[in-house]
Amino acid sequence: MISDIKEAALRDDVPIIQDGGLLFLLDLIRKNGYREILELGTAVAYSAINMALIDEGIRVDTIEKNDRMYEQALINIREQGLSDRITVYHMPIEEFKTDKMYDLIFVDAAKAQYGKYLEQFIGNLKEDGKMVFDNMIFHGLIYEADQIESRNLRNLVKKILLFRENMQKDERFDIMLFDNIGDGILLLSRRKDET
Numbered sequence: 606m607i608s609d610i611k612e613a614a615l616r617d618d619v620p621i622i623q624d625g626g627l628l629f630l631l632d633l634i635r636k637n638g639y640r641e642i643l644e645l646g647t648a649v650a651y652s653a654i655n656m657a658l659i660d661e662g663i664r665v666d667t668i669e670k671n672d673r674m675y676e677q678a679l680i681n682i683r684e685q686g687l688s689d690r691i692t693v694y695h696m697p698i699e700e701f702k703t704d705k706m707y708d709l710i711f712v713d714a715a716k717a718q719y720g721k722y723l724e725q726f727i728g729n730l731k732e733d734g735k736m737v738f739d740n741m742i743f744h745g746l747i748y749e750a751d752q753i754e755s756r757n758l759r760n761l762v763k764k765i766l767l768f769r770e771n772m773q774k775d776e777r778f779d780i781m782l783f784d785n786i787g788d789g790i791l792l793l794s795r796r797k798d799e800t
């Protein structure tokens with residue numbers, strides 16, 4: 606059962622999407638009838654399985670570099686009978702290339718790389734598609750960035766803050782930030798020409 610996957614992930618400290626963020630994502634897919642989904646960061650396929658279970662017409666491509674996560678993701682997907690609709694690419698996201706166009710790109714991997722992932726995959730987003738970025742408040746740490754003692758963590762949080770700032774200024778996109786949903790969600794779409 607999907608609740609067993611969640612329970613095991615929480616027990617083993619596998620980072621998975623929070624309930625609020627997941628509900629937001631599933632609602633977005635349902636309302637817009639999205640069918641082709643790309644996910645960056647599979648972990649044990651908890652979010653991928655949840656997305657695929659919405660409708661039999663949904664296909665999810667998802668990328669995971671960690672060996673242990675990848676193996677467990679395959680087991681979980683097989684147990685849910687979803688091997689024909691979820692494909693896990695076992696590789697670094699940075700090396701993944703495709704011509705395929707997606708309705709939705711869900712970004713949930715290395716937080717410091719979100720700007721790079723955006724540029725890498727924006728060409729694979731259908732015209733009316735959406736990108737969703739998770740962990741935009743990073744456990745609330747964005748509100749106390751200067752007080753964080755660990756330099757690595759402080760730098761990571763500052764990168765998230767910079768990404769948020771850049772997205773608010775970027776005239777190519779319309780964005781909405783939902784800091785009160787899950788761990789903070791950024792929803793992005795291409796700005797339509799006003800002419």
Ligand SMILES: C[S@@+](CC[C@H](N)C(=O)[O-])C[C@H]1O[C@@H](n2cnc3c(N)ncnc32)[C@H](O)[C@@H]1O
Pocket residue numbers: 620621622645646647648649650651652653668669670671674696697698699713714715
């Ligand atoms: C937050 S977890 C994904 C959780 C999953 N989306 C869910 O909600 O069930 C992030 C995953 O991204 C993977 N990851 C991080 N950087 C990556 C990269 N550069 N290439 C591939 N996978 C990466 C990590 O190994 C980790 O399993």
